[in-house]
Amino acid sequence: MQAYVMAFVIGGLICVIGQLLMELTPLTPAHVLVLFVVLGGLLSGIGLYQPLVELGGAGATVPLPGFGHALVSGTLEEVDKIGFWGIFSGAVKATASGITAAVIFGLLIAIVFNPKG
Numbered sequence: 001m002q003a004y005v006m007a008f009v010i011g012g013l014i015c016v017i018g019q020l021l022m023e024l025t026p027l028t029p030a031h032v033l034v035l036f037v038v039l040g041g042l043l044s045g046i047g048l049y050q051p052l053v054e055l056g057g058a059g060a061t062v063p064l065p066g067f068g069h070a071l072v073s074g075t076l077e078e079v080d081k082i083g084f085w086g087i088f089s090g091a092v093k094a095t096a097s098g099i100t101a102a103v104i105f106g107l108l109i110a111i112v113f114n115p116k117g
Contacts, residue, residue, distance in 0.1 A: 003057055010056025014063045033064055040068025045076075070094045 018032050027035070043049035049069045053060045060066055074094020078086030 006055055007057045007059030009059065010052065011059030011063055014060070014065060018064075036064035037068040037071075040065025041072040042068070044069040044072040067095065067098070070098070 014036075018036065021027050021032050021035070022029060040049060043052075043065070049060070049065065050073070053066070053069065061069070071091040071094065074092075075087060075090035078090025078093060080086070082089075
């Protein structure tokens with residue numbers, strides 16, 4: 001039960017920060033999206049995002065900073081395994097399933113629903 005509460009709290013705080021950025025600054029949703037992915041990657045690179053993942057579980061991995069974390073942590077793992085070439089393959093391996101799901105579901109939604117003209 002505690003894991004669910006922490007996921008809710010951590011995920012909710014990330015969303016609140018994003019909403020506040022859009023409401024109180026001139027940042028657009030696209031700016032916030034890029035900012036969150038980059039911040040997730042930076043925090044992961046310096047070792048600060050993994051403790052948040054351990055505390056919040058899906059509340060930290062599902063929002064956009066979690067994608068940046070997955071990119072960086074996948075790259076670092078792959079570099080440890082195979083060296084220099086891991087720079088190119090690590091991020092792709094770590095995020096392939098999520099990207100594939102987004103493309104497939106986007107295609108299915110586009111096929112099923114008609115856009116407004």
